[in-house]
Amino acid sequence: MLRYWFGDLTGGSCIPFQSRDPETIARRLDQLRREAAGTTAGIPLRWEMAHDCGFIGSRGEYLQILRDACAIHAEAHLAEEAGRPDRELVQMVRMLDQVDESANLLTERALEWYAALDPAFTRKYRRIRGPQAVSLVRESGNPLLLEMAAGIDRLVGMRVSLAEEIHARAATLLPNSSALVGGLVAARLLSAAGDLPGLARMPSSAIQVLGARAALFSHLRTGTPPPKHGIIYQHQRVHRARRAARGRVARVLAAKLAIAARIDWYRGQPDPAFLASSQEAVDRAGGGR
Amino acid sequence: MIWVDGSLVSPGEGGVYGERMIRGMRAWDPHRSKMAAFYYLGGVLELGPSMRVLYLGAAHGTTVSHVADYVEVVYAVENAPRPMRDLLAVAQRRSNIIPIMADATRPQDYLPVVEMVDLVYIDVAHPAQVQVAADNSIFLAPGGAVLLMLKTRSIDVRRAPEEVAAESRAGLEARGFAVGGPRWLSPYHQDHAALLCTRLK
Numbered sequence: 001m002l003r004y005w006f007g008d009l010t011g012g013s014c015i016p017f018q019s020r021d022p023e024t025i026a027r028r029l030d031q032l033r034r035e036a037a038g039t040t041a042g043i044p045l046r047w048e049m050a051h052d053c054g055f056i057g058s059r060g061e062y063l064q065i066l067r068d069a070c071a072i073h074a075e076a077h078l079a080e081e082a083g084r085p086d087r088e089l090v091q092m093v094r095m096l097d098q099v100d101e102s103a104n105l106l107t108e109r110a111l112e113w114y115a116a117l118d119p120a121f122t123r124k125y126r127r128i129r130g131p132q133a134v135s136l137v138r139e140s141g142n143p144l145l146l147e148m149a150a151g152i153d154r155l156v157g158m159r160v161s162l163a164e165e166i167h168a169r170a171a172t173l174l175p176n177s178s179a180l181v182g183g184l185v186a187a188r189l190l191s192a193a194g195d196l197p198g199l200a201r202m203p204s205s206a207i208q209v210l211g212a213r214a215a216l217f218s219h220l221r222t223g224t225p226p227p228k229h230g231i232i233y234q235h236q237r238v239h240r241a242r243r244a245a246r247g248r249v250a251r252v253l254a255a256k257l258a259i260a261a262r263i264d265w266y267r268g269q270p271d272p273a274f275l276a277s278s279q280e281a282v283d284r285a286g287g288g289r
Numbered sequence: 290m291i292w293v294d295g296s297l298v299s300p301g302e303g304g305v306y307g308e309r310m311i312r313g314m315r316a317w318d319p320h321r322s323k324m325a326a327f328y329y330l331g332g333v334l335e336l337g338p339s340m341r342v343l344y345l346g347a348a349h350g351t352t353v354s355h356v357a358d359y360v361e362v363v364y365a366v367e368n369a370p371r372p373m374r375d376l377l378a379v380a381q382r383r384s385n386i387i388p389i390m391a392d393a394t395r396p397q398d399y400l401p402v403v404e405m406v407d408l409v410y411i412d413v414a415h416p417a418q419v420q421v422a423a424d425n426s427i428f429l430a431p432g433g434a435v436l437l438m439l440k441t442r443s444i445d446v447r448r449a450p451e452e453v454a455a456e457s458r459a460g461l462e463a464r465g466f467a468v469g470g471p472r473w474l475s476p477y478h479q480d481h482a483a484l485l486c487t488r489l490k
Contacts (some may be wrong), residue, residue, distance in 0.1 A: 004401045032401045033391075041396040042429050043406050061364055067387045070402060071380060074373055074390040081370040220447050 004049040005066065014053040016135035017265040020099045022068035029073045054077060060212055081090035086196040089169050096166060099159045106152050107133045113148075114140050175270040180253065180278060181235040188231045189257070200265035207261070208232065232257070252285040290328055290359075297328050299358035304417040305379060306351050310419060315355065319477045322352040323438045326477035334408070334436060334485060336360050343428050345393040345421065346413035348372045350379035350386070351449065355479065356384050356410070361416040363405045368392045395426050405430040412438040415444070419460040426466075426488065437461075442480050450480045458484060465489050 002009040003093060005025060007016040033127050047062050056062045082089065115121045132154075137149040143153040163184065170183035173196070177186035192201035199207070209216050211230030219226040229250035233239050241249045256278040263271050291298050291314065298314035309316040319326040327334075336342075336359035347353045347365035349372045354385050357363045364381070366389045367373050373390055380386040391398045393413050414420060422437050429435065439457055441450035454471040461468050467489050473483035 018363065029402065033398055036395075036397040036400065039397050041400045041427055044400065044403060047404050063387070066402060067380070067384065070387050070389050071377055074377060074388050077390045078373060078377075165465055217446065238486065 002045075003035065003046045005029060005032070005069065006055040006062075007053045009049065009053075009159045013080055015056040016050075020055070020065055020174065022065060022072050025065065025069035026072040026076065028251055029069060029146070030076070038203045081139055084195070085169070085173055086190060089166065089173060090191045090195065092162065092166050092169070093187045094160065096162050097188075099155060099162065102153045103152060103159065106155070107146070110134075110137050110145065110152065111150055113137075113142075113145055117142065117145075165196065174261070175268075176263045176275060177257055179270060179275050180260055181232060181254055185231060185235050188234070189261075196261075196265045199261045202258065202259035202261070204251075204255040208259050209248055237282055245286055249282065249286045251281050256282060297325050299355040301354070301358035302382065303314075305354045305382075306349075311320070314351055315358065317355045321357065323474055323478055323483070324352050324356070324410065326474045326481075327436070327438075327472065327483045329477065330472060331471055332485070333484060334434065336408075337452075339407060341404065341426065341430075342408045342410060343403055343406045345409070345411045345425060347376050348412075349375040352412075353386060354383060357383050360408075361385060361414075362387065364389060364399075364401060366391050366393055393425065395420050396427065400409065401472065403428055405433075407433045409433070409435045410438075411435065414440050414443040416443060418444060419457050419464070422461065422466075423464040424485065429488060431488075433488070435466070437484040437486060438474075439482045439484055440480070441482065450482070454455050454482045454484075461486055 003027065005017070007014050017025065019025065047059060050056050050062055055209045056065065111123075111133055116139050123220075134153050135147045137145055140146070166187050167183035170187045170190075174183075174186045174190065177189065180186070181189075189207065189210055190196060190199055193202060193207075202210075209227045209230045210232075212227035213230075215224070215227035218224045226249040229238055232250055232253055235253065238246060238250050238253060258276065260278070263269070264273065291300065292312045293314055293484070296311055297317045298311055300314055301316050303310050303315050305315075316473075317325040317328075319329040336356065338359070338361060340360040342356055342360050344353055344356065344362045344363050344365045344395065347367040348369075350365065352365055353365045362385045364387050365376060367376055368391060373388070376388050380388040387402070389402060390398050393411070394415060394417065407430055409422070409425050410427060411418065411422055411425070415421060418437060418439060421465065422435050426435055437457075439454055441453040444453050444457065458468050458471060463482065465488060467485040469485040471484055474481040474483060
């Protein structure tokens with residue numbers, strides 16, 4: 001039997017689909033899509049079949065109903081996609097990184113402005129981070145610059161609540177990955193992978209160098225040394241490890257993360273036994289020898 | 290194809306993506322569209338009002354909208370959710386675009402809706418683009434053509450684009466195609482080559 005959107009063909013005879021309503025046909029398309037799994041493509045249809053079947057009267061009608069049904073089918077898929085919590089978490093992580101970048105740039109600019117007012121200002125022998133810069137600028141007495149500083153302050157405040165929310169959501173969505181590397185790093189890995197099923201399908205070697213794209217491709221293209229770690233470097237057990245052990249820690253951690261991501265996606269529950277043995281394996285990779 | 294004052298254009302309702310209008314026609318920018326670049330660089334493939342097109346990798350519907358201006362119907366296949374929204378918006382205003390959310394590497398998924406076509410246009414970032422072309426050629430009506438916009442960097446970043454294109458061409462010939470090209474799309478698009486294939490019978 002050949003099943004097309006407008007009906008089923010068996011031998012020479014055709015049974016037209018019972019409805020010409022695009023919504024109903026869209027549901028049939030879903031059904032046919034499920035049936036197509038595991039098959040290979042057979043014989044393409046000719047629109048005249050739908051006509052001979054008695055399903056439609058004209059070419060124009062054929063295209064109009066098909067187009068409406070396909071659009072509804074696609075919209076239903078999109079609606080399903082849009083409700084996925086990993087999609088929003090990815091956007092939140094990207095927003096966080098963008099806020100960081102913007103706040104730093106604005107702070108730098110505000111300090112330059114302040115330097116134009118205070119001839120004694122120098123950054124030598126002091127570390128001026130966001131909050132200090134803002135309080136410094138407050139002393140300038142220029143109301144406009146002050147307002148800018150307040151804006152930067154607010155941005156930094158928003159960053160804090162955004163980071164907290166990311167933490168909380170990562171703990172529910174990525175319980176195992178978060179337990180291994182912390183919510184923020186787990187969420188960044190998710191963002192780099194694009195979505196949770198994508199991360200769950202990644203080999204550990206890819207997770208290890210996620211976020212080290214430039215180094216990875218320079219290695220593939222020109223043979224520079226391969227990167228040892230990407231985003232997972234932000235996790236303290238990697239960046240605090242002895243230099244000689246860092247690659248090993250990164251490799252072991254990535255291997256455990258690959259498993260953790262799969263549990264996160266396919267099971268969605270924390271696995272205490274797996275976590276205990278993994279934490280120990282990562283610690284062992286960092287110490288000893 | 291329609292040219293006005295040396296610019297490629299298509300007849301249709303404007304304002305799809307802020308394209309320039311030239312004497313009431315929509316300018317088809319070779320920098321934005323690989324298909325336009327193909328024509329600007331001397332590619333020959335006449336689109337006509339009776340043609341049916343299967344377009345794989347429809348993305349945001351930019352090029353699709355121009356193709357739809359020329360032909361009878363475009364079956365536009367796209368797999369990614371974000372671009373699909375834009376494609377749906379375009380399809381809503383153009384009655385001859387049929388938006389299909391599916392994976393171009395799985396033609397069995399859209400077999401129930403796509404008819405035999407005169408042109409299969411392929412612009413997908415997939416390592417197995419040649420296989421995608423071969424698998425989708427089942428939709429090709431006699432005398433039809435496959436226009437494959439080969440993304441050499443998606444196939445292998447480590448090898449020279451020329452080498453990748455030559456290998457792809459050989460792969461297509463081994464699968465029973467007569468291949469014209471590669472026609473490189475520089476300066477409009479880097480490391481992209483157009484391969485125009487017809488079935489040998």
